[in-house]
Amino acid sequence: MPRYDLHCHSTFSDGLLPPAAVVARAAARGVDVLALTDHDEVSGLGAARAAAAEADIELVCGAELSVSWGDQMLHVIALAIDPDNAVLAAGLETIREGRASRARRIGEALAAAGIDGAYEGAMKYVTSERLVSRTHFARYLVESGYARETKDVFKRYLSRGKPGYVRKAWASLSQAVGWIHAAGGQAAIAHPGRYDLSGSDLRRLLGEFRDLGGDALEVVSSSHTPAQCSEFATYAKTFALRGSCGSDWHGPGESWMDFGEVPEMPPGVVPVWKGW
Ligand code: AMP
Ligand code: MN
Ligand code: MN
Ligand code: MN
Numbered sequence: 001m002p003r004y005d006l007h008c009h010s011t012f013s014d015g016l017l018p019p020a021a022v023v024a025r026a027a028a029r030g031v032d033v034l035a036l037t038d039h040d041e042v043s044g045l046g047a048a049r050a051a052a053a054e055a056d057i058e059l060v061c062g063a064e065l066s067v068s069w070g071d072q073m074l075h076v077i078a079l080a081i082d083p084d085n086a087v088l089a090a091g092l093e094t095i096r097e098g099r100a101s102r103a104r105r106i107g108e109a110l111a112a113a114g115i116d117g118a119y120e121g122a123m124k125y126v127t128s129e130r131l132v133s134r135t136h137f138a139r140y141l142v143e144s145g146y147a148r149e150t151k152d153v154f155k156r157y158l159s160r161g162k163p164g165y166v167r168k169a170w171a172s173l174s175q176a177v178g179w180i181h182a183a184g185g186q187a188a189i190a191h192p193g194r195y196d197l198s199g200s201d202l203r204r205l206l207g208e209f210r211d212l213g214g215d216a217l218e219v220v221s222s223s224h225t226p227a228q229c230s231e232f233a234t235y236a237k238t239f240a241l242r243g244s245c246g247s248d249w250h251g252p253g254e255s256w257m258d259f260g261e262v263p264e265m266p267p268g269v270v271p272v273w274k275g276w
Contacts, residue, residue, distance in 0.1 A: 091179035189217050
């Protein structure tokens, strides 16, 4: 049974390693099929594909799209996309444009909370110069001694309700699914265990997603407990969604699990890769 990891990041979004190093690490740790899924960005896929051809690993072209659903921010994973598709490229460009202005507002909000220079500091960590995220602010705040690790920065400064949180409208769920399908790909709701949703809201989300033609649910994520993996397996079956799995790896020391450590898909779930 090949080992699939369909969610990870490189320096083209908020990961710490360039695409070729991400691919090499996944191959060395026993992954057979890897999707690189940078936030709102496909520009790292060329280098990832070239590296995969050199290593014993298959690369799936992916991305992780930022979506607003009501007042929630969701992530939708795009899998097996054509990265050159113009509809998807234009959609991703609109999401990225909004990120630059949000970053300036996050800098202002942190300054109002007594933390100066955060925008400039975060930009030092933006490697591709195409995508700035809260992760880059988190790294700068750790460097500056405001917290011991990035997870603490999110808890204290960058999550909803905290001083550095800035609201922003991302793509709609229907836009995200439409762009992914236009690029020939499959859409999966990422890490459902990480949203602040009641059971009834989650069911409403999954029903809406399926009605829009959404394909899969990320049943297995490094951020899920074993009990959550079983729970989301049941949701996938109930809503006739396929199952996806991934480490959501960002870099050494920054992620819940490394490549090769992600549990297997629970039995009875149709995997998103069936038919690839
Ligand atoms: P953004 O897309 O700019 O809103 O940033 C979201 C990114 O921040 C996610 O992709 C994660 O990499 C990271 N992130 C979000 N919440 C947390 C958290 N609680 N702890 C660590 N990283 C987080
Ligand atoms: Mn991230
Ligand atoms: Mn995510
Ligand atoms: Mn991710």
